[in-house]
Amino acid sequence: MSRKFLETESPAWVSEGLITEAQRQLLLARYPSEAVQAVGLLPLLGSILVGLSALSVVAANWQSLPEALRLGLLLGTLLAAYAGGEYFLRRGNRRVGHGLLGLGLVTFGASIILTSQLYQLVGYDVSGLLAWVVVGVLLSFLYDSQSLTLLPILIGAAVQTYCTQALGVFSYATMGLVVLGSGYRWWHRPDTLVASVLAAGLLWQVALWVALSHAKITWFFIPAMLVYAAGDWHPDPAASRALKGPPLVAAYLFALGLALFGETDQYAGLLRPPVLAYLGALAAVLALSVAGKRVRGRLATLPDWLLLLPGFYLPGRLPLAIATLVVLYAHAGSMLARAHRSADAEQLTLGTVLFIIATMVAYFKLTWAFLDKSLFFLIGGVLLLSLSWYLRRRNASRLAETVAAVTAPTAAATVSSNPETQP
Template identity: 75%
Template structure:
């Protein structure tokens, strides 16, 4: 909820008696104007100042004496950490964490520049591992989402360097990101941290598949292990945010298979040995189902439909039909869950997925044997009809949610319980002095 939304909508809430004027002021006080922008400016400012200083030093780096180079590196590093700690003590966490993050960046730059200064040729990532360790440690010490983001990016950069330049996969780096930041996420499962960590772990998994020269479908075993971890998280928002990136990857893979999986040319790329692959994926599925049952989230089990190994089917029509059935079943499960939970956002997501599946089915199954004018006419009619149905269904969901929200906001006698509003006059009972009128 934003300050602008409250300023726009809250006067109508007061006029309708939903909240009192005092409650309106309390809500506005909870969201101070431009709080997010003010919190972002110090971080961006500190990064720009640091990058400016680095660019000046880098332009004259070769002409500086070795002792001065070391002094500049050490001074900038200690200065950033010291300034960050100072502003944290002064009650300015945004600027303090920004400077600590700048110090973390300078720490990695110092490792690289020192190795160049003394011409230290390394054939492993032992020096860069210290950079990842420092990021994980600072994330725990300061509890900053910015430091978590930087550490995930640093881990991805170190792993990419290992794969591209050294031709190896650093399991220690992957373990530091997965276990170190994974435990941090388990204790502090906010949405931003969950999403960033999931994307970083997917990147690590993709690089592992490249190094091992495995079938790319093995990628979904660690990807769905990340998804299964979200099932065990008690914080629903944090767990769901961790699951979204693996689900997006699985959906895009199935969507691409529906479009391009026409021949058996993909067999050497997608088809791992059947029993080992199904065994590994089945083990992850069992962990996911156990987590869903423990947290009461079995209604999200149809999301695993996207992992059905349809790529074992022969290309052409059988594969196209199978993938389209999966896409429709997944979209239908999202719509059914949104309707049951009366969730307008999930209803929109399900509608988009349904339209996407319909578009794929339309172009894949009708383009070859239908006249183009009739093709577009039928397609337009289908989309208009679907749009009308979804709008009507969305209106029904919102209308059903309205009485529920109104009933929860009222007490047993039908009056608002949050704040005393104007009380309706109570009709007096008939009496000899005030007989009932039959107008």
């Protein structure tokens, strides 16, 4: 919630009797203005600029500096960043303190790389960079900071990229540290942004593994849906949705690609792993996901798995495209139905967008070859505008009914508690 929203909406809350003026002032005090927040950022931005200035000077003269001075600069910068972070934390300035600790973590990784270059160490293994990930995970446990929790996830993705692209190996230790370290930390201290970044970082590492091992592309979805299943087991609904977001986006884009290009059948060699092995692994992950949904009372989200139906085993050409379009329509329809039941405005909007996308794909795929181009665009435009109007009207009607149902008991209670309004 932002202060601007409070300043705009809270006077109406006071006039409706939902809160008092004193409570309104207390709420405003909890959310400082943007100007105050910007002033609080000035010390951090200033320290970053000073650090960048010093870094540019050192970088320009790095090769000409004596070896002892180089090591002293690296060690001094590292100690100064950590000491400065602790100093500001003890003074209650968490923003600057955590920023300096994050700067110290980045400096630690840079020191590993520069020291390796200084002594011309051959980087045939990733042990030095792995220590960087370990320190990042430890810092995320020591300090309650969102930024320090995000850093080891991003560092792990960067280290894994270096391993696969430069060394030609996949570091299972790096992925294990992110899963067991950052994942464990997030599980016990859930955060929606960390959940989304964690899921995206893990999917990036999985994609690197698929590319390095030259496996079928569809093997990507076994670990990806394991991340999704982990979200099913988490007790916090918001954190659960955030963790499941990136795997669902990947699955939807894959299904959309099948609908658009599935009839060409030229990608069959890239998409079809051994049937029994793949379906067995997918069924095991599905069972784990269903168990989590049942325990947490989220079986209504089971239609998400429609996107993982292995339609790529069907013959290519038009039948595969049509079958995938049916899946996209079923998924969008299930999301709309679920959103209408829960009166979730965001899900209603998302479901509407997905339904329109499926309609656009179906229209382009099925009618492009049969209509004159001008008539094709005219009919398509009218169809989409009509569909958008209809869905918006339904969403507005549904939300209006929900608001009326919620406000009616409040209004009745206000009338009953006011003797002057009673006959």
